[in-house]
Amino acid sequence: MxxxxxxxxWLAWLGRVRFLAITFLVSIVIAARHLTPMPLPVRSFxxxxxxxxxxxxxxxxxxxxxxxxxxxxxxxxAGDLLMVTGVVYxxxxxxxxxxxxxxxxxxxxxxxFSRRGVFIVAGFAFVLLGGAxxxxxxxxxxxxxxxxxxxxxxxxxxxxxxxxFFAVAYLGSLLAQTLRKKGVELEAKSEELxxxxxxNQDIIESMRGGLLTxxxxxxxxxxxRAGAEITxxxxxxxxxxxxxxxxxxxxxxxxxxxxxxxAARKEIExxxxxxATRFLxxxxxxxxxxxxxxxxxxxxxxxxxxxxxLEKEVVTTERMAALGRLSAAIAxxxxxxxTAMTGALKELARLAPLDEDDKKLVHIVSRESQRLNxxxxxxxxxSRVKTYHFADIDVVPLIEETLxxxxxxxAAAGKLSIVRQFKVRSLRARADxxxxxxxxxxxxxxxxxxxxxxxxxxxxxxxxxxxxRIQIGDTGIGIDPAQATRIFEPFQSGFTGGTGLGLxxxxxxxxxxxxRIRVEAQEGSGAEFIVQLPRAVRARAPxxxxxxxxxxxLHVVGKx
Numbered sequence: 304m305x306x307x308x309x310x311x312x313w314l315a316w317l318g319r320v321r322f323l324a325i326t327f328l329v330s331i332v333i334a335a336r337h338l339t340p341m342p343l344p345v346r347s348f349x350x351x352x353x354x355x356x357x358x359x360x361x362x363x364x365x366x367x368x369x370x371x372x373x374x375x376x377x378x379x380x381a382g383d384l385l386m387v388t389g390v391v392y393x394x395x396x397x398x399x400x401x402x403x404x405x406x407x408x409x410x411x412x413x414x415x416f417s418r419r420g421v422f423i424v425a426g427f428a429f430v431l432l433g434g435a436x437x438x439x440x441x442x443x444x445x446x447x448x449x450x451x452x453x454x455x456x457x458x459x460x461x462x463x464x465x466x467x468f469f470a471v472a473y474l475g476s477l478l479a480q481t482l483r484k485k486g487v488e489l490e491a492k493s494e495e496l497x498x499x500x501x502x503n504q505d506i507i508e509s510m511r512g513g514l515l516t517x518x519x520x521x522x523x524x525x526x527x528r529a530g531a532e533i534t535x536x537x538x539x540x541x542x543x544x545x546x547x548x549x550x551x552x553x554x555x556x557x558x559x560x561x562x563x564x565x566a567a568r569k570e571i572e573x574x575x576x577x578x579a580t581r582f583l584x585x586x587x588x589x590x591x592x593x594x595x596x597x598x599x600x601x602x603x604x605x606x607x608x609x610x611x612x613l614e615k616e617v618v619t620t621e622r623m624a625a626l627g628r629l630s631a632a633i634a635x636x637x638x639x640x641x642t643a644m645t646g647a648l649k650e651l652a653r654l655a656p657l658d659e660d661d662k663k664l665v666h667i668v669s670r671e672s673q674r675l676n677x678x679x680x681x682x683x684x685x686s687r688v689k690t691y692h693f694a695d696i697d698v699v700p701l702i703e704e705t706l707x708x709x710x711x712x713x714a715a716a717g718k719l720s721i722v723r724q725f726k727v728r729s730l731r732a733r734a735d736x737x738x739x740x741x742x743x744x745x746x747x748x749x750x751x752x753x754x755x756x757x758x759x760x761x762x763x764x765x766x767x768x769x770x771x772r773i774q775i776g777d778t779g780i781g782i783d784p785a786q787a788t789r790i791f792e793p794f795q796s797g798f799t800g801g802t803g804l805g806l807x808x809x810x811x812x813x814x815x816x817x818x819r820i821r822v823e824a825q826e827g828s829g830a831e832f833i834v835q836l837p838r839a840v841r842a843r844a845p846x847x848x849x850x851x852x853x854x855x856x857l858h859v860v861g862k863x
Contacts, residue, residue, distance in 0.1 A: 413475030535575035718757030753779030776831035
């Protein structure tokens, strides 16, 4: 007999049904003994019940010992048919009320076996029943029936049971076959649904933008990984919470009579849990059911913070380019009359007799002319197209040279403390050595000038995946937030006597190096300039011994 799939699961269920049927049988027989005058051989019946319980326990133990054997189902069904035959014989054979137990065994066989196997079980059940009846009729075994029917009545009784056995076998196998077919289809659909759910989840989690869904009351249903990273919220920790409490800029949603959001696209400013400000581009659309009914809202959002920063850089670059072109033209126009004026003044001073006050005035005019000429020269250098000689250089020694010059600067003697925080011993970038050294000198010199009464200059060097990161911070006078937006433009000096070209030149050099620079400052609280340079293409990741942070060196100028 060929077993059907998942037989082990059905056998466990059959074991529970067997224990229940035996217990129910005992209850019925005990009740019948006390309520009816039906004769019952108590001793033999108790022995049969005890044997059946023992077999049921043995089946459970056998399945634990040999869980994958294919003969479990035939063995248990055959044992049950034998025990049912014994019960029917003990309770009066053709007068027994328990012949229907055969039908229960045949139904279980229809679940466990194929159609052919079910008919074999039905035939085996009829053979056992007919054989027991023949043996009692011809006196081979003691008769247990209360009456002695005629041979014709026995044949009719056997024929009706034969029809019942095979009818139940046919209907049970047909039903079981239908159930198995539906089960296979259901399992296939379940696998397809799981694959579809996994596919949809993969799509949602693979999105680079944030995705969030809510119900109509604003309770969060789903948020993908990108959304959790953008908003700084824990993945999977916001389900069921009110979106107005977690993301105030997302709620409320104004919608029309059809439930469509009125402001389908907007930009909001969002503060993460760590206090960082991010700009999010947010689009809202209705979440509909298959019946086209609104059940919530879908939020798609992207982090526009970097885009906003780049837009500011583009505006600054365009403004500086325009100023550069304008300044070059103006510088050429100013230099020519300035040179003629300076020459004429010197010639007049040589020809005409001048007293001391007049000589001082001539000297002042000459000196200021020279200063103006120097400003024009610097500005022409700034606006002129420069040629850079890029090479694979180590950034760390360049910074060390700059700091060494500052340490020996007489103006800073005894007032400046330099703190080095180098997380790598070597950091290579593709750059022009002289231009990069000018960048570091301008930034460090500005920091020194921002601390006229002395202070601490902190220089940090770190290696990111694609960037060399240099941070130069001071404890000086800081920068006005309104001025910070224009600090890299020409003539934006915050120091007395400055031309305002130092940071403009720094910005110009870093733009040529495809680098970045930004400032983080508050007025009166110092400033920190953060420089990022593309790392050299062949630069390898720092070795473990290089990644260890150096001991913090504190150097005080003039104190050794």
